[in-house]
Amino acid sequence: MKVNRKSTHTKKAVYPETVKLQFEEFQDYFNIHFKNPTLLYTAFTHSSYVNEHRRKLFTDNERLEFLGDAVLELSVSQYLYQEYTTMSEGELTKLRAAIVCEPSLVIFANELGYGKYVLLGKGEELTGGRERPALLADVFEAFIGALYLDQGLDPVISFLEQVIFPKVEIGAFSHVMDYKSQLQEVIQQKNNGMLNYEIVEEKGPAHDRTFVSRxxxxxxxxGIGNGRSKKEAEQQAARIAIIALKDYEQEE
Structure with missing residues (x-):
């Protein structure tokens, strides 16, 4: 089987000035400036756009998506490994999967407004491609791949520190984590005594109740946590306690 390692094209794709201006705005807005802007254009180029401009030698974002997927998983893995030292391998895997899954990537892409920058063919545009979840998730991964190729891993991590990691810290993915078990493990390692949880307050009507656990x-x-159920409130209290203990250890 013959593997094509290099393109046979000698000409370079030339994007319209409107596209270049659009991505100059993008780079200024996000304060991320590419050494090779074509990588950025390609990250947002859907296959439908390429198909409608076959003579322009454009490249779609599928290969960058492939690379970005790996870079994203590595970056998130490194962050979780360094920040959540009491988590088991299974817990780390579960949390990472929740962060890099398609629904999460769609949320990140929407929050950043990536949909408006995607280069689409007319047919894809008319059928709502700009809001298609799979397309948005692919664009997010492709952007990560483009940024990695253009500037290396450190800028990727800096970007994720603004977009993803704060969400992990505030418990946005706590629905997949068992913070009570983590806290219990920390306390057992230090032989510090017995943990007890108690509901200290219930707020709101029966159909919209909020519980406060200590x-x-x-x-x-x-730690004190809030939740829609007693179990969720206890998990949030445990999460806050883990953060407090980590901060206390750093101060010592």
Missing amino acids: VMLNSKEL
Whole structure:
């Protein structure tokens, strides 16, 4: 089987001035400036756009998506490994999967307004491609791949520190994590005593109730959390306690 390692094209794709202006705005807005802007254009180029401009030698974003998927997984893995030192391999895998899954990537792309920058064919545009979840997730990954090729891993991590990692820190993916088990493990490692959870407040009507839970270590309060159920409130209290203990250790 013959593998094509290099393109046989000698001509370069020339994007319209309107596209170049659009992505100059993009780079100024996000304060990310590409050494090779063509990589950025390609990250947002859908196959439908390429098909409608066959003579222009444009390249769609599928290969960058492939690369970006790997870079994103590596970057998130490194972050989780460094920040969540008490998590088991299984817990880390579960959390990473929640962060890099398609629904999460769609949320990130929408928050950044990536949909308006995608280069689409007319047919794809008319059928709502600009809001298609799979397309948006692919564009997010392709952008990560383009940024990595253009500037390396550190700028990718800096970007994720603004877009993704803060969401992890505030518990946006807590629905897949068992913070109570993590906190119990931390306390057992230090032989610090017994953990107790108690509901200290219930707020709102029965159909829209919010619970407030407190986690105590012996007689010392470690954290308070809120949730739509008692279980969720306890998980949030445990998460806050883990953060507080980590901050305390760093201060010592």
